[in-house]
Amino acid sequence: MDNNFLSPQRCSKVLANFLSQSGLHDSGDNSFIFYDIGFLKLGISQLQTSFPASALHAIALKANPILAVIKKLPAFGVGLEVASFPELHLAVAAGFDPEKIVFDSPAKTMAELEFALAHGFRLNADSFAELDRIAGIIASKGNHGEVGVRINPQVGSGTISITSVAGDVSKFGIPLRDHKEALQEAVFRYDWLRTLHVHIGSQGCPLPLLTEGIKKVVEFAVELNNRLHQKGLSKRIHSIDIGGGLAVNYYQSANWISFEGYAENLRREVPALFDGSFNLITEFGRHIHAPAGWVASRVEYVKREIGYTIVIIHVGADLFLRECYHPSDWHHVISVTDSKGRLKTGRAASPSLIAGPLCFSGDVIARDLYLPEIEAGDYIIIHDAGAYTLSMWSRYNSRQMPKVIGYEGDEMQFELLKKREEPFDLIQFWS
Numbered sequence: 027m028d029n030n031f032l033s034p035q036r037c038s039k040v041l042a043n044f045l046s047q048s049g050l051h052d053s054g055d056n057s058f059i060f061y062d063i064g065f066l067k068l069g070i071s072q073l074q075t076s077f078p079a080s081a082l083h084a085i086a087l088k089a090n091p092i093l094a095v096i097k098k099l100p101a102f103g104v105g106l107e108v109a110s111f112p113e114l115h116l117a118v119a120a121g122f123d124p125e126k127i128v129f130d131s132p133a134k135t136m137a138e139l140e141f142a143l144a145h146g147f148r149l150n151a152d153s154f155a156e157l158d159r160i161a162g163i164i165a166s167k168g169n170h171g172e173v174g175v176r177i178n179p180q181v182g183s184g185t186i187s188i189t190s191v192a193g194d195v196s197k198f199g200i201p202l203r204d205h206k207e208a209l210q211e212a213v214f215r216y217d218w219l220r221t222l223h224v225h226i227g228s229q230g231c232p233l234p235l236l237t238e239g240i241k242k243v244v245e246f247a248v249e250l251n252n253r254l255h256q257k258g259l260s261k262r263i264h265s266i267d268i269g270g271g272l273a274v275n276y277y278q279s280a281n282w283i284s285f286e287g288y289a290e291n292l293r294r295e296v297p298a299l300f301d302g303s304f305n306l307i308t309e310f311g312r313h314i315h316a317p318a319g320w321v322a323s324r325v326e327y328v329k330r331e332i333g334y335t336i337v338i339i340h341v342g343a344d345l346f347l348r349e350c351y352h353p354s355d356w357h358h359v360i361s362v363t364d365s366k367g368r369l370k371t372g373r374a375a376s377p378s379l380i381a382g383p384l385c386f387s388g389d390v391i392a393r394d395l396y397l398p399e400i401e402a403g404d405y406i407i408i409h410d411a412g413a414y415t416l417s418m419w420s421r422y423n424s425r426q427m428p429k430v431i432g433y434e435g436d437e438m439q440f441e442l443l444k445k446r447e448e449p450f451d452l453i454q455f456w457s
């Protein structure tokens with residue numbers, strides 16, 4: 027097994043095995059989302075061994091909210107980062123304790139805040155207005171939670187603007203440069219405010235940008251604690267939450283940064299994060315989930331035009347929303363198998379366009395690819411597809427979500443992690 031990539035050989039072997047076994051698929055299936063549970067565990071253990079053992083790794087639920095998958099995670103000692111109240115309930119349903127759940131949302135209501143504080147969740151306030159609400163609730167009802175505040179370190183944007191959140195202007199967090207004094211006052215005023223939180227962006231953020239953002243926030247925390255110390259007061263900031271954002275190697279390029287490389291770099295550049303001064307919290311999502319998932323979708327039609335081939339499959343912008351709407355930012359390695367899951371090799375004379383089933387012309391997963399010769403009934407495999415795919419599922423054209431199949435190890439015991447939607451489910455959805 028490659029360290030960070032489920033290769034075409036590996037995936038086709040799994041697909042062939044799966045298709046040859048009866049029981050978990052039928053004629054109504056045109057696509058499958060596969061999840062390699064062993065690979066997921068490998069990612070978690072790489073994360074845990076890279077950072078101090080005491081760190082809380084709150085894996086971002088938004089990357090992959092499939093309940094049967096996240097139910098497997100508490101056993102590894104990790105937590106979850108949730109971005110909405112329903113996600114918080116999903117995390118509880120999956121068996122996570124409140125103190126391992128980090129509630130981040132810029133739109134928390136009074137009722138949500140009251141619930142989180144009463145039941146011992148961790149939460150990061152996104153604004154001064156939210157801090158004021160929290161102060162009011164704590165004054166009247168007490169606090170069982172752990173409260174942090176999200177800081178925008180204003181270090182600039184990465185290469186993907188819509189997933190970058192640390193520019194001069196961002197809808198998230200309190201801008202550090204613009205509000206340093208007020209932030210300091212808030213930390214001094216509220217003795218329950220014990221965590222500083224930062225998240226720079228998701229994918230497209232180079233290592234120096236991630237590091238610089240975290241460094242700014244850690245330096246601020248050290249400065250605040252030192253000021254308190256000088257006044258004879260005890261330390262206030264106990265935890266630093268560094269968010270997520272480590273990029274996935276979608277292009278399978280050589281200079282890929284692993285959790286280990288990231289942690290090593292932080293250890294060098296921001297030593298205070300590792301010397302025991304702070305509890306460390308992380309919120310990685312993409313880097314954990316994307317490499318563990320892949321999609322196999324059956325080719326329904328092939329249109330051979332002059333100079334190019336159009337391949338129609340059963341997933342498109344419904345499952346690969348970002349890839350279709352922002353193709354220049356997002357990419358997946360694609361491979362091809364025959365109808366039995368056997369890997370196809372070679373190179374067709376003309377390039378292929380892999381198109382989804384939806385009713386708009388942008389519903390294209392990949393263009394200008396020189397793939398093997400493709401025919402109806404083959405499968406197109408889309409690699410590194412375990413994050414921000416099903417969680418961003420689009421209802422346009424009301425297509426059915428495919429089944430999600432889990433497997434582990436070489437024995438490949440397959441399990442149904444999520445049922446395929448039926449037309450009835452769509453009627454229910456729109457009723």
Ligand SMILES: Cc1ncc(COP(=O)(O)O)c(C=O)c1O
Binds near residue numbers: 269312
């Ligand atoms: C606050 C926060 N934490 C963590 C994440 C996870 O980021 P990634 O999946 O890139 O690791 C996100 C993603 O948008 C986020 O907004």
